[in-house]
Amino acid sequence: xxxxxxLDRVPPLQQSRLPEFDxxxxxxxxxxxxxxxxxxxxxxxxYGSIEYWGFIxxxxxxxxxxxxxxxxxxxxxxxxxKNSVRIDRTLIGRLQRVILPxxxxxxxxxIYYAAFDLKERSISQVIANFVLGRSLYTYYFxxxxxxxxxxxxxxxxxxxxxxxxxxxxxLCIQLGFTIVRYAASFEIVPPLHHLSDRLVFDWIFYFFLGxxxxxRYDRFRQFAxxxxxxxxxxxxxxxxxxxxxxxxxxxxWSDFDFSRSFYKLSSQIYAIACFFMFLNWSRSSSSIExxxxxxxxxxxxxxxxxxxxxxxxxxxxxxxxxLAFLVMFTCVWSTTYGIxxxxxxxxxxxASKYLLGI
Numbered sequence: 001x002x003x004x005x006x007l008d009r010v011p012p013l014q015q016s017r018l019p020e021f022d023x024x025x026x027x028x029x030x031x032x033x034x035x036x037x038x039x040x041x042x043x044x045x046x047y048g049s050i051e052y053w054g055f056i057x058x059x060x061x062x063x064x065x066x067x068x069x070x071x072x073x074x075x076x077x078x079x080x081x082k083n084s085v086r087i088d089r090t091l092i093g094r095l096q097r098v099i100l101p102x103x104x105x106x107x108x109x110x111i112y113y114a115a116f117d118l119k120e121r122s123i124s125q126v127i128a129n130f131v132l133g134r135s136l137y138t139y140y141f142x143x144x145x146x147x148x149x150x151x152x153x154x155x156x157x158x159x160x161x162x163x164x165x166x167x168x169x170x171l172c173i174q175l176g177f178t179i180v181r182y183a184a185s186f187e188i189v190p191p192l193h194h195l196s197d198r199l200v201f202d203w204i205f206y207f208f209l210g211x212x213x214x215x216r217y218d219r220f221r222q223f224a225x226x227x228x229x230x231x232x233x234x235x236x237x238x239x240x241x242x243x244x245x246x247x248x249x250x251x252x253w254s255d256f257d258f259s260r261s262f263y264k265l266s267s268q269i270y271a272i273a274c275f276f277m278f279l280n281w282s283r284s285s286s287s288i289e290x291x292x293x294x295x296x297x298x299x300x301x302x303x304x305x306x307x308x309x310x311x312x313x314x315x316x317x318x319x320x321x322x323l324a325f326l327v328m329f330t331c332v333w334s335t336t337y338g339i340x341x342x343x344x345x346x347x348x349x350x351a352s353k354y355l356l357g358i
Contacts, residue, residue: 020221021075022292023281024068029295031062033302033336036138037329038062040306042260044315051321053247056260058325060242060270063262066141067206067271068278069295073145074210077152078163079217084156091153095146098296101357102142105300106135112304132198136303143198148207151200163212167205174205178265185249185258202263209272224279231277238270296357297340305332305339 038059045051077083083090110126113119121129133139155161181202183189200207213220224231245266249259261267291298309331317324344352352358 017289019284019288020279020281021072022285022289024275024278025072025292025295026288027278028065028068028072029291029298030333031065031068032138032299033306033333034062034329035059035065036303036306037332038325039260040310040328041315041321041325045321053243054322055325056246057243059260060239060246060267063242063267064271064274066262067203067268068275069141070145070148070203070206071210071213071275073148074152074207075214075217076210078211078214084161087153087156091149094149096354097357098142098145098149100354101296101300102133102139103130104355106130106139109135109304132195138299138303140198141299144200144203147200148203151207152211163208163215166208167212170204170208173201174203174268177201178263178268181258181263182265185253185255187253205268206271221279224276228277228280231273235270235273235277238266238273242266242270291337293358294337294340294344294356297344298336300357301339302332302336305336309335 038055042052042055042059045055077090106129110121110129113121126135129135133141133143155166160166180189181192184192242264245264246259249255249264253259258264262271306328309328313324313328313331315321315324317327340356343356344358347355
């Protein structure tokens with residue numbers, strides 16, 4: 001399979017930064033922190049109460065975030081034609097900006113746990129954590145994105161570049177794996193191996209959709225603008241159905257992990273509709289651009305902030321769990337952003353690049 005000539009894919013007004021993607025990445029990292037903080041409260045309020053379903057809704061509202069990051073990764077690999085010309089250099093550059101910061105913060109996390117006797121881990125367990133992204137529960141994403149970079153490199157090496165065929169194939173793979181996850185949740189088939197969430201099958205359509213859009217971005221953005229109201233309606237309906245799915249799977253099958261996950265079909269539709277809807281953003285903002293630049297560093301560091309604040313912040317303030325949630329979210333976001341900002345300002349640029357991914 002071969003794609004169209006490179007010159008046919010070059011956007012006529014190609015920019016190094018696109019305001020809409022800064023906006024998407026800002027919303028996505030905001031959503032990541034939001035999901036992980038709200039997840040703390042779901043299990044601490046009475047099951048089935050108004051508060052419980054309120055937190056479920058808050059949690060599901062941000063389920064576009066990880067798909068948005070993966071879509072963006074596929075998009076920018078295709079948007080800049082030089083990437084497909086210098087594929088070795090592109091792969092090395094991407095891996096350096098992901099793996100080096102990931103290893104740095106993973107080592108710090110392991111030292112932190114060992115120093116305070118929070119978790120007992122052998123050397124072999126620590127090495128396995130590095131390889132499988134298990135030092136923190138959020139690091140599975142690093143394993144996923146590295147696989148996608150290698151897949152992109154391999155496909156380019158093999159001259160397999162027809163993004164339409166790749167998109168169709170990836171849709172079949174992701175849809176098939178989604179069906180398997182539903183079957184496992186409903187106990188039709190045995191539970192999936194615990195490492196299945198470290199594979200790309202749940203996310204592969206997002207990556208190739210980003211690739212597909214990146215090759216023909218001007219036309220696709222016109223399409224997204226023309227049908228923005230339709231995408232907004234789809235997003236609202238998918239979000240509502242996602243909440244209903246949570247209720248059904250929670251109550252009938254008691255599979256709480258799957259019911260709140262990115263893997264549900266309604267969550268996938270919601271994520272894609274939100275992405276298309278957010279492509280209409282066109283205003284530049286220095287604050288949004290900075291958060292977008294910091295997004296990877298915030299992703300790597302926010303879970304430790306959550307762990308620490310969850311130990312001493314109350315889960316109810318003035319008899320309100322929602323108020324406590326807002327306080328904890330504000331503390332986690334402000335602290336994490338502040339740490340990344342200070343490090344970015346104090347570290348020399350090469351260190352900032354390889355320790356923060358900025």
